[in-house]
Amino acid sequence: MSVIAPILAKPALAAAPKMSDTTYRQFRQFIYELTGIYFQDNKKYLLEGRLAKRTQALNLADFESYLQLLRSGIRRNGEMRFFFDAITINETFFFRNEPQFEAFENPLVPSVLSTKGTGAKRLRVWSAASSSGEEAHTIAMLYLERLKPRYPGLDLEVVGTDINTSVIDIARKGVYRDYSIRNTPKMYLDKYFRTEDSRFHVKDEVRKHVRFEPLNLFDQTRMRQMNNFDIIFCCNVLIYFDQKSKIQVVSNLYDALTRGGYLFIGYAESLHGISTAFTLINFPKTVAYQKE
Amino acid sequence: MSSVVLVVDDSATVRKFVSVSLSMRGFEVIAASDGMDALEKLPQRRVDLLVTDLNMPNMDGFELIRALRDNAEYRDLPVIILTSQNDQASRDTGAKLGVRSYLVKPFSLEMIQYEVSKYVSWPD
Amino acid sequence: MNEELRQSMAALLADGDPDVRRRAAESLSTDGGFAAVSALAAALQDESKGVRDAAARSLLAIGGGNVARAIVEYITTGNITTRNLAADLLVKIGARGIPALLPYLSDKDRDVRKCVVATFGLIGSEEPVPHMLPLLDDPDDNVVMSNVEALGNIRSVSAIPFLQTTYERYQATQATVAEALGKIGDPQVAPFLLARVQECTASGGADPVTLFALIEALGTLGDASALPLLSRQVGAVKGKVRSVLLHTIMQISERAGAVIPPTMGLQEDFVRALRDDDPQVRLSAAKWLAAFGDSDCLPVLLAALGRSAEVDAVLLESLGNRPGYFPAVLAALESVPPASRKTVITLVARLTMNVIGRIMRRDAPEFDETWFGQAFESISRMWETADEETRAVIVETLFRLDGDRALEFLDQIMSDPDPWLRMHVIEIIAAIDDRRAPVFITRFLADDDEMVRELAMSTLQSKGYALDGSMEERQS
Numbered sequence: 001m002s003v004i005a006p007i008l009a010k011p012a013l014a015a016a017p018k019m020s021d022t023t024y025r026q027f028r029q030f031i032y033e034l035t036g037i038y039f040q041d042n043k044k045y046l047l048e049g050r051l052a053k054r055t056q057a058l059n060l061a062d063f064e065s066y067l068q069l070l071r072s073g074i075r076r077n078g079e080m081r082f083f084f085d086a087i088t089i090n091e092t093f094f095f096r097n098e099p100q101f102e103a104f105e106n107p108l109v110p111s112v113l114s115t116k117g118t119g120a121k122r123l124r125v126w127s128a129a130s131s132s133g134e135e136a137h138t139i140a141m142l143y144l145e146r147l148k149p150r151y152p153g154l155d156l157e158v159v160g161t162d163i164n165t166s167v168i169d170i171a172r173k174g175v176y177r178d179y180s181i182r183n184t185p186k187m188y189l190d191k192y193f194r195t196e197d198s199r200f201h202v203k204d205e206v207r208k209h210v211r212f213e214p215l216n217l218f219d220q221t222r223m224r225q226m227n228n229f230d231i232i233f234c235c236n237v238l239i240y241f242d243q244k245s246k247i248q249v250v251s252n253l254y255d256a257l258t259r260g261g262y263l264f265i266g267y268a269e270s271l272h273g274i275s276t277a278f279t280l281i282n283f284p285k286t287v288a289y290q291k292e
Numbered sequence: 293m294s295s296v297v298l299v300v301d302d303s304a305t306v307r308k309f310v311s312v313s314l315s316m317r318g319f320e321v322i323a324a325s326d327g328m329d330a331l332e333k334l335p336q337r338r339v340d341l342l343v344t345d346l347n348m349p350n351m352d353g354f355e356l357i358r359a360l361r362d363n364a365e366y367r368d369l370p371v372i373i374l375t376s377q378n379d380q381a382s383r384d385t386g387a388k389l390g391v392r393s394y395l396v397k398p399f400s401l402e403m404i405q406y407e408v409s410k411y412v413s414w415p416d
Numbered sequence: 417m418n419e420e421l422r423q424s425m426a427a428l429l430a431d432g433d434p435d436v437r438r439r440a441a442e443s444l445s446t447d448g449g450f451a452a453v454s455a456l457a458a459a460l461q462d463e464s465k466g467v468r469d470a471a472a473r474s475l476l477a478i479g480g481g482n483v484a485r486a487i488v489e490y491i492t493t494g495n496i497t498t499r500n501l502a503a504d505l506l507v508k509i510g511a512r513g514i515p516a517l518l519p520y521l522s523d524k525d526r527d528v529r530k531c532v533v534a535t536f537g538l539i540g541s542e543e544p545v546p547h548m549l550p551l552l553d554d555p556d557d558n559v560v561m562s563n564v565e566a567l568g569n570i571r572s573v574s575a576i577p578f579l580q581t582t583y584e585r586y587q588a589t590q591a592t593v594a595e596a597l598g599k600i601g602d603p604q605v606a607p608f609l610l611a612r613v614q615e616c617t618a619s620g621g622a623d624p625v626t627l628f629a630l631i632e633a634l635g636t637l638g639d640a641s642a643l644p645l646l647s648r649q650v651g652a653v654k655g656k657v658r659s660v661l662l663h664t665i666m667q668i669s670e671r672a673g674a675v676i677p678p679t680m681g682l683q684e685d686f687v688r689a690l691r692d693d694d695p696q697v698r699l700s701a702a703k704w705l706a707a708f709g710d711s712d713c714l715p716v717l718l719a720a721l722g723r724s725a726e727v728d729a730v731l732l733e734s735l736g737n738r739p740g741y742f743p744a745v746l747a748a749l750e751s752v753p754p755a756s757r758k759t760v761i762t763l764v765a766r767l768t769m770n771v772i773g774r775i776m777r778r779d780a781p782e783f784d785e786t787w788f789g790q791a792f793e794s795i796s797r798m799w800e801t802a803d804e805e806t807r808a809v810i811v812e813t814l815f816r817l818d819g820d821r822a823l824e825f826l827d828q829i830m831s832d833p834d835p836w837l838r839m840h841v842i843e844i845i846a847a848i849d850d851r852r853a854p855v856f857i858t859r860f861l862a863d864d865d866e867m868v869r870e871l872a873m874s875t876l877q878s879k880g881y882a883l884d885g886s887m888e889e890r891q892s
Contacts, residue, residue: 049843049875056874099335166867247473251442254466255435270332276350277469280331282363287335292434292465303534305565305595311693312628315656321693347531349504352496376530376558398557398588401625 019048019063026067027051031087035163036218036245039087050086054079081165081214088164094134094176094184097235099285100264101138104231105146108262108288112230113151115260122155123147126229126256129237130160133171133212134180137202139233140209141192159229161215171212174202218245223252230258235266243273250275254291263289295412296320296337300330300356301345301374306397310343310374313401314408327351331359339369340412343404346375346382357389370411374399421447425455428471434464441467445474453478457486460505461498472501476508484513491520491531503531511541521547526556533559537566545572552582561592568596576600580608591629598633606637610645617649628657635664640672650682659689659697666700683709687716695724702727706734711744718748721759728759736766739774740782746791757798758806764791765813792817796825808844815848823856835865842868846875854881 019027027047028039039047048063055066058079070076070083095101113120123143127136136158143156162168181189181200194201215222217237232253238246253263254277263278264286265271271278271289278289297319299310304325311321322337324330326348342360346353353373360366372393373386386394393407421444428440441459444452456478459471475483483505490502506513520532521544533551536544551563564582567575576597583593594612597605613630616622634642646665653661662685669675686709689701702720705713717735721728735741745763752760768788774780795810795817802810814822826845830838842860845853860872861883876883 048878049846052878053871053874056877057870251470251473254469255438268336270329272326272329272332272350275469276328276472277466279465280328280351280359282331282334282359282365284365285335287332303562303565305568305592308595309591309625309629312625312656316624316654323693347496347500347503347527349500349507352500354496377527398561400588401623 019044019051023063023067027063030067030070032242032245034218035084035087035216036242036249037087037240038242038245047087054082054086057082084163084216085166088162094138094181095188096135096138096183097264097267097286099267099283100233100235100288101142103283103286103288104139104264105142108231109147112258112260112262113154116230116258121153122157123231124229124258125156125158126226126232127158127160128215128217128232128234128253130162130167130171130212131164132167132176132180133160133174133210134176135233135235136160136171136210136212137174137206140206141188143209144192144206145188156209158210159226160210160212162212163214163216165214168212168214174207176200176202217249217252220248220252223249223256226252226256228258229256230261232257232261232263235264236269238265238269246274251277254278257291259291261291263291265289294318294320295340296322297341297343297408297412298322298324298330298333298337298339299343300324300327300348300353302326302348303345306345306374310399310404313404316401317405317408319408319412327353327356327359330356334366341370341372341408343372343374343408346373346377354385354389357386357391361389372407372411374404421449421452425452428455428459428467434462434467437462437464437467438470441470441474445477448478448480448482450482453483453486457483457490460487460490460501461495468501472505475505479509479512481512481516484509484516488513488516488520492523492525492528499531503535506535507538510539511543514539514541514543518544518547521551526554526559529554529556530559530562533563533566537562537569540570542570542572542574545570545574549575549578552578557586557588560586561589564589564592564596568592568599571600573600573602576602576605580605583612591623591626594626594629594633598629598636601636603637603639606634606639606642609634609637610642613649614645617652624653624657627653628660631657631664632660635660635667638664638668640668640674643668643672643674650685656692658685659692659701660694662686662689662704663692663694663697663700666704683713687713690716690720695726698724699726699730702730706731711741714741714744715748715751718745718752718760718763719756721752721763722756732759732763732766735763736770739767739771739780742767742771742787742791743784746787746794749794757802758809761795761798761806761809761813764795765809765816768813768816788817792821799825799829804840807840808847811841811844812848815850819850819852823852826856830860835863835868838863838865838868839871842871842875846879854879858883 024044024047032038051063051066055063058066058069060066060069069079109123112123125139127139130136139158140156147154160171177199181193192203192206194203217223234253238249241249250271254275257263267286277291279292281288281290297314299307299321301307302325307323311323314321322333324333328351344353344356353375357371360369360371371391372395373391374395374397375382376397378396383394393410395403395407424440424443428437428444431437431440437459441456444456453475456471456475459467462468462471475487487502487505490498493499506517514536517532517535520528523529529551533548536548545567548563548567551559554560554563560582564579567579579593579596583590594609597609609630613627613634616627616630631646634646643665646661650658650661662682683705686701686704689697690705692698698720702717705717709717717731721731745760745767749760749764771780771783775783792814795813799807799810811822811826814825826841829841832838838860842857845856854876857872857875860868863869863872873883
């Protein structure tokens with residue numbers, strides 16, 4: 001019965017300092033007003049864990065003091081980027097949603113180009129909530145591999161944005177681990193990555209088509225500066241918003257598109273009840289939303 | 293494997309009763325509340341037949357059918373219209389969109405089962 | 417009217433660029449004045465979807481009776497898109513729009529009357545009910561049916577006697593009336609429903625949809641006196657009707673504090689009901705199967721895990737109390753659908769606790785030492801391909817199965833070069849109820865990566881530990 005003894009021998013632990021429900025609600029409201037992200041009741045433990053680190057780093061006595069600082073302290077501006085980093089979730093990998101990329105290659109891009117007319121020189125794509133950049137780099141690779149041969153005069157600009165600045169830093173470096181490339185076809189891996197010390201470096205010819213910037217999707221002023229995108233990918237981020245914020249963000253995305261441009265959202269996500277401005281187009285295993 | 297029918301109607305009662313009527317015959321029924329909901333659900337399941345209302349919010353029945361006809365993937369999906377609209381103009385629009393079954397509510401169990409059976413076979 | 421407003425309205429109505437019109441529509445969302453509302457209402461017919469969408473949102477933001485009055489006539493237009501858009505908006509505007517809609521109850525177009533009653537049903541207020549009741553005798557069947565449905569949606573108790581009369585008068589409406597009565601939820605209606613079930617089953621040629629609706633309604637209203645009749649019907653009905661019948665029997669029994677005996681060969685029926693599209697039917701089936709099902713139904717139960725919190729709670733509770741299931745659950749683990757895997761691993765953790773408890777009470781003769789070892793191996797293999805939440809459950813379960821071995825396993829993971837992964841594991845371990853957890857975390861105070869070091873430190877401090885992993889006295 002040696003298996004049992006160690007299990008039986010553990011004592012109960014002292015309880016860690018917790019965030020009160022009132023404070024949690026205040027944080028929730030604060031985060032919501034700032035970013036549109038809504039923390040459900042059952043995610044309190046997550047916020048506690050992630051903010052404890054910041055509270056410690058700033059030598060503050062409790063969570064309430066941290067909230068106070070975020071609201072009005074002198075150190076507020078410098079702290080914001082760490083705060084955003086702490087509250088966001090970053091799971092992504094290359095070639096994550098193949099049906100979308102297939103539809104992107106054909107017929108979306110040809111359709112966009114035909115709307116723009118002959119002589120169209122540049123395609124602009126926005127990877128909103130780009131996290132560590134896998135999606136944005138995937139798009140650039142697809143362009144090099146499948147689109148550029150067909151449209152030699154066409155340039156591509158991909159803009160990747162995220163509220164979380166640490167992942168923006170990672171995206172700008174373009175260096176990835178096993179976990180990120182686990183779904184990548186070998187041909188792409190060989191052709192567009194350089195392997196070094198079991199890390200995968202995205203090649204410069206890909207990276208030159210992509211740039212990354214911090215951006216809060218809920219920041220109206222900054223969102224209004226995003227314009228003239230032909231295709232927008234906004235995958236797996238709307239789920240963090242409540243109904244009202246989704247409506248605002250999606251309305252901004254519509255405005256950011258060119259006529260005839262397309263929006264992709266995540267698999268099993270929906271714009272039902274969020275917007276009727278788009279025309280829905282079906283593809284094998286995926287859906288895109290077109291601005292007429 | 294049983295055939296899958298997608299029922300599209302903004303009335304929850306209609307969705308439920310059509311579903312009961314068809315599943316009694318061994319069909320698998322999935323439901324959507326309007327055209328937009330239906331188009332968003334289509335990529336997630338193979339569907340053999342569509343039964344749709346006409347008057348619905350977000351995207352009406354004709355707009356839904358037009359979107360399907362414009363799409364190579366769903367062009368040949370059989371469609372049954374099930375509606376309380378009984379005017380000639382609506383019937384004509386349906387016919388022009390290639391819809392061969394136009395059922396007028398209120399519907400009976402037998403009526404819906406019979407019409408569906410023209411397009412998809414009974415499971416054994 | 418100020419200049420800016422005038423310009424927005426002019427743009428909305430006349431600018432050639434739909435993006436300009438759309439922005440104009442959006443900018444009018446705070447102005448409730450008559451002119452702005454009229455302009456927005458007209459924009460509901462704009463040729464651009466984007467403009468219509470913005471106009472609808474602005475009208476909704478303004479809300480109230482004025483907006484309802486401005487758009488209500490659109491429910492009579494021949495343009496199906498405009499009609500549906502207006503109807504949808506009127507639902508969202510709510511009770512303040514009721515006065516604007518009332519006159520249309522007597523419109524000569526039956527589609528308009530139908531639209532109005534349906535809208536009232538979705539608004540949900542009792543206010544228009546007295547005006548709706550006469551339309552239970554409307555010359556058009558569809559108006560009557562929509563009206564019945566609407567009265568059910570409103571949950572109008574005052575409509576009950578009228579609905580019962582409608583049931584008796586118009587056969588085509590029976591299923592809809594039964595459903596409405598069930599929604600209204602007044603238990604005094606139960607004898608009426610039961611008598612109708614009796615009629616249906618006695619005559620033999622009953623409409624199955626009507627029978628379905630009657631039985632479903634009894635589920636919410638019926639009491640124990642209904643059980644004998646209902647139980648007798650189980651063999652006489654099939655498929656979905658049988659599933660709902662079993663669900664109704666379960667609901668009534670629960671309310672009455674009775675228990676359905678595990679006889680009558682019902683297991684197969686409940687297994688089928690577990691796949692019904694109604695989540696409440698699935699929950700009832702899960703309850704019965706978890707309590708009375710034998711090991712044959714275990715694979716089906718496990719596959720049902722991870723889809724609904726309610727069903728999970730029921731199944732984890734009762735299956736977790738059947739330690740004899742441990743080997744079967746483990747065997748099934750590899751083959752459950754991915755959506756169920758996380759919850760099945762949680763179940764293994766529960767079973768483990770249950771077994772340990774029994775061992776301590778010397779009440780576990782069937783326990784086999786190899787169970788925990790095998791479980792450990794199976795579950796640790798799932799780490800690679802698991803998502804964040806599943807990984808948290810895996811680590812917790814591994815600790816329950818074998819704490820020391822879990823630490824070795826974590827050692828391997830922590831040698832992964834990815835700092836995000838190491839931080840994630842620290843977060844998971846911080847939540848584990850085991851005294852070795854903080855000691856493990858101390859190793860990362862010397863990690864290569866600054867973020868990892870900071871997280872380790874703050875985790876230890878927030879849990880009240882000194883930096884060597886021993887417990888600190890906390891000053892209260």
